[in-house]
Amino acid sequence: xxxxxxxxxxxxxxxxxxxxxxxxGGLEAATMREIATEAGFANGALKHYFPGKDEIIQGTYExxxxxxxxxxxxxxxxxxxxxxxxxxxYATAPLEPGAVTAGRVLLTFWERAVSNEDLHxxxxxxxxxxxxGLATYLxxxxxxxxxxxxxxxxxxxxxxxxxxxGATIMSLIAPDRSTAELQRRHLDAFFERIxxx
Amino acid sequence: xxxxxxxxxxxxxxxxxxxxxxxxGGLEAATMREIATEAGFANGALKHYFPGKDEIIQGTYExxxxxxxxxxxxxxxxxxxxxxxxxxxYATAPLEPGAVTAGRVLLTFWERAVSNEDLHxxxxxxxxxxxxGLATYLxxxxxxxxxxxxxxxxxxxxxxxxxxxGATIMSLIAPDRSTAELQRRHLDAFFERIxxx
Numbered sequence: 001x002x003x004x005x006x007x008x009x010x011x012x013x014x015x016x017x018x019x020x021x022x023x024x025g026g027l028e029a030a031t032m033r034e035i036a037t038e039a040g041f042a043n044g045a046l047k048h049y050f051p052g053k054d055e056i057i058q059g060t061y062e063x064x065x066x067x068x069x070x071x072x073x074x075x076x077x078x079x080x081x082x083x084x085x086x087x088x089x090y091a092t093a094p095l096e097p098g099a100v101t102a103g104r105v106l107l108t109f110w111e112r113a114v115s116n117e118d119l120h121x122x123x124x125x126x127x128x129x130x131x132x133g134l135a136t137y138l139x140x141x142x143x144x145x146x147x148x149x150x151x152x153x154x155x156x157x158x159x160x161x162x163x164x165x166g167a168t169i170m171s172l173i174a175p176d177r178s179t180a181e182l183q184r185r186h187l188d189a190f191f192e193r194i195x196x197x
Numbered sequence: 198x199x200x201x202x203x204x205x206x207x208x209x210x211x212x213x214x215x216x217x218x219x220x221x222g223g224l225e226a227a228t229m230r231e232i233a234t235e236a237g238f239a240n241g242a243l244k245h246y247f248p249g250k251d252e253i254i255q256g257t258y259e260x261x262x263x264x265x266x267x268x269x270x271x272x273x274x275x276x277x278x279x280x281x282x283x284x285x286x287y288a289t290a291p292l293e294p295g296a297v298t299a300g301r302v303l304l305t306f307w308e309r310a311v312s313n314e315d316l317h318x319x320x321x322x323x324x325x326x327x328x329x330g331l332a333t334y335l336x337x338x339x340x341x342x343x344x345x346x347x348x349x350x351x352x353x354x355x356x357x358x359x360x361x362x363g364a365t366i367m368s369l370i371a372p373d374r375s376t377a378e379l380q381r382r383h384l385d386a387f388f389e390r391i392x393x394x
Contacts, residue, residue, distance in 0.1 A: 026312040027224055104311065111308040114301065114369050115223040127371055151386065158379045159360075166363030172311050174324055182355045189348065193390075 011049050011059065014039050018060045023101055027108045030057070054112075058119055061109040064102040065126055068092060071099075081140035082147055082195065088133065089187055092164055094171040095180045103168040131157050141194075149194040156194065163190070208246050208256065211236050215257045220298055224305045227254070251309075255316055258306040261299040262323055265289060268296075278337035279344055279392065285330065286384055289361055291368040292377045300365040328354050346391040353391065360387070 017038040021030040032053055036046050050056045068091075075091035076084045094100045113119035134157045141147035149156070163186060170178035214235040218227040229250055233243050247253045265288075272288035273281045291297045310316035331354045338344035346353070360383060367375035 024312070026308055028309070029312065107308055107311065110366055110370060111223055111304055112225070114304065115221070115226065120370070123370060127374065131374065155379060155382050155386075158375050159383055162360050162363030162367060162375060162380075162383065163356075164363070165366045166359030166361070169307055169362045169366065170359060173307060173317070173320060177324065177328065178355050178359060182352060183359075185352050186356055186359065189352075 007049070010039075014041075014046065014049055014056060015059045015063055018056050019063065019105060022060065022108050023104050026104075027057075027111060030108075054116060054118060057109065057112055058122055060105055061119075061122070064105040064109070067098070067102050081137055081144045082191075085134065085137035085141055085147075086191060088137065089160055089164075089190075090184075092130075093183055093187060094164075094168050095183060100171045100175070103172055106168060107172060127161075131161065134160055145196075147194050148196045151194070159190070163187075204246065207236075211238075211243065211246055211253060212256045212260055215253050216260065216302060219257065219305050220301050223301075224254075224308060227305075251313060251316060254306065254309055255319055257302055258316075258319070261302040261306070264299050265296070278334055278341045279388075282331065282334035282338055282344075283388060285334065286357055286361075286387075287381075289327075290380055290384060291361075291365050292380060297368045297372070300369055303365060304369060324358075328358065331357055342393075344391050345393045348391070356387070360384075 014035060018030050018035050021034055021038065030053075032046060033043060035056065036043050039046075046056070050059065071091050072088050075087040079087055092099075094103045109119065109123065113123045135153055138147060138153045138156055142153075167178060167183050167186075171180075171183075211232060215227050215232050218231055218235065227250075229243060230240060232253065233240050236243075243253070247256065268288050269285055272284040276284055289296075291300045306316065306320065310320045332350055335344060335350045335353055339350075364375060364380050364383075368377075368380075
């Protein structure tokens with residue numbers, strides 16, 4: 001089925017181009033015209049592959065999520081409880097250049113998702129998966145006696161999410177103030193607080 | 198000098214309109230054409246008041262900052278050390294609708310600042326003021342014996358910033374997951390950690 005393969009490849013090419021435009025210039029640089037030009041398409045030809053810009057942005061965001069999910073899956077593989085929680089928390093933090101770049105796409109996505117219901121729902125689905133995974137590992141860690149704290153799981157999950165989101169923004173805007181080393185120290189301190197002395 | 202007053206008023210009007218467009222539809226809704234239309238200007242007339250869109254976005258962002266700074270100044274007035282730190286941390290958290298709305302403008306600004314050097318520098322100047330203020334109050338609190346923790350000030354400042362930035366994003370995207378009540382609990386827990394039992 002060469003035509004189907006070609007179609008998928010072209011969608012992937014369009015997302016490559018959009019990714020690069022966002023990383024270089026943000027949402028405003030990723031115009032339909034610029035995406036078409038960079039992908040080597042005539043104006044209007046993008047419609048054959050994506051219904052509109054929102055779908056292209058969503059595809060680009062899903063690639064960013066996919067990259068992160070792959071890293072998470074690899075890091076968590078075979079682990080449960082505290083060990084899995086540690087793995088997922090450090091793997092999702094913007095500590096490496098690849099994660100910081102994916103965060104650039106995520107920032108653009110957030111900006112747009114606040115005002116776009118479809119993108120908003122797509123993000124909430126991801127967020128709820130992420131929060132549910134964190135809650136599962138916390139519960140396993142408590143059951144195993146590896147996690148001991150009076151702070152409720154709901155609050156711990158939310159703290160992890162807020163720290164991660166804040167670090168995603170600051171790793172892009174002020175990486176020499178909110179350094180990777182400081183991020184590691186925050187995460188180390190968090191785990192010190194929730195584990196037995 | 199009626200002409201000068203008029204000019205300032207029109208700049209303020211343009212920023213009002215841009216603010217409303219961003220809150221409603223984000224960066225993409227705040228096109229020069231739309232700003233001109235909503236402000237009742239002919240296309241091209243915006244140039245008499247702002248050199249370009251970046252300056253309009255920056256003006257809008259400065260209003261958001263101004264609103265927050267005013268709240269901070271009022272809350273900190275006459276306080277020092279731990280008391281001032283508590284006041285500034287709770288006053289800058291997106292706990293009230295006004296702060297959440299200002300956060301919408303801030304999110305748009307961040308998206309653009311990552312790819313725009315002038316906006317980036319404007320944000321870094323604000324960030325450094327904010328961080329310096331936090332560091333000053335921490336140092337005063339330690340000197341007074343009200344703040345007692347082995348965690349270095351640099352790390353505490355950064356933790357406050359990351360939590361605030363993460364909460365700014367989540368209060369817009371998932372206010373029913375990262376609730377204001379959870380935010381308060383995070384901040385309460387932070388102050389419990391850095392103050393004597």
